[in-house]
Amino acid sequence: MTTITDCPTFIDLKTLADAATPAGDDPFGHDARELDIGAGPCTVKAIALAAGSGASEALDGDTFVLVTKGAVQLTGSNGAVDLAAGESAVIARGTPFSWRAQKPATLIGMSYPLGEGGQARIVKIDNNASLNPSNPPADEVLISEKPSCRSNNHFSSEDGQFSCGVWDSTPYTRKPIFFHHTELMHLLAGEVTFTDAVGTTATFSKGDTLIIEQGAECSWDSRVNVAKIYSTFKPAA
Missing domain, CATH: 2.60.120.10 (Jelly Rolls)
Structure with missing residues (x-):
């Protein structure tokens, strides 16, 4: 792969995410590093987790998260979702959740803030889903x-x-x-x-x-x- 992090068309997000370092007590929200990317109303973030655990009251947008390094467990009202590197989930807007990482982990997040909120839940994307x-x-x-x-x-x-x-x-x-x-x-x-x-x-x-x-x-x-x-x-x- 040709690594490109500043091309105004297609951008290598894994490189940007892996360079992120843990900061603050709200790594999925205001302490995540927002990337300078033109994604319409969406924000794209590099999320760095230290080994340990934390909680979030709720995010202000439907948020897709993809693990690029390490592993993380997300737990919401509909149960726990385990994500390894290369796996992803969507945290629906307004969903209180907790997270746990055995070792440091990095994720990419893409959050959509518009429209009405729906059912509070965490939805894992099944890489092997029937198509x-x-x-x-x-x-x-x-x-x-x-x-x-x-x-x-x-x-x-x-x-x-x-x-x-x-x-x-x-x-x-x-x-x-x-x-x-x-x-x-x-x-x-x-x-x-x-x-x-x-x-x-x-x-x-x-x-x-x-x-x-x-x-x-x-x-x-x-x-x-x-x-x-x-x-x-x-x-x-």
């Missing part, structure tokens, strides 16, 4: 043959603009498209190369975590099957 057919890229942007795509959406905000789940696809290549939305992705399998409007190129593979900023313009080129966890903000209009 259903989903829409492939539009014919007009495809350079290759049409791929076969599948997905399983585990969580949606009450207004439907923020969603998190798992997706996979057979290989395909498409032209650069303009991102009206923003997408954080963690690759579970395969490899994909992105090229932006000014020719910057980076290849990400299994285990990498990146985000494509809102307003970016970039292509997609995968020569093998790709699977990913996603956390996406898509404006309603």
Whole structure:
């Protein structure tokens, strides 16, 4: 992978998260390090946990969290969720929860503050979830043959603009498209190369975590099957 942390289109989040250090007593909230990333109304944070435990009254937005190093247990009203590196969950807005880490851990968080609050809960994203057919890229942007795509959406905000789940696809290549939305992705399998409007190129593979900023313009080129966890903000209009 070509490590990119300051490209205005696709950004290597794992490198940024792993550089974070524990600070303060509210690591999921105001003490998390907010990253300078264009993600629409969403905030993207590097969360560093020291070995130990803590609690949060509630977060002010539906918050996707992905463990990039170590492991953490999150406990809410609907029970405990154990997350190892490469695993993720969504903490619904207004959910009181506690956390516990046997060793220091780092996470990436993506929080969506808009819309109405829903049911208080913590939803684990199942990396091995069964997937259903989903829409492939539009014919007009495809350079290759049409791929076969599948997905399983585990969580949606009450207004439907923020969603998190798992997706996979057979290989395909498409032209650069303009991102009206923003997408954080963690690759579970395969490899994909992105090229932006000014020719910057980076290849990400299994285990990498990146985000494509809102307003970016970039292509997609995968020569093998790709699977990913996603956390996406898509404006309603």
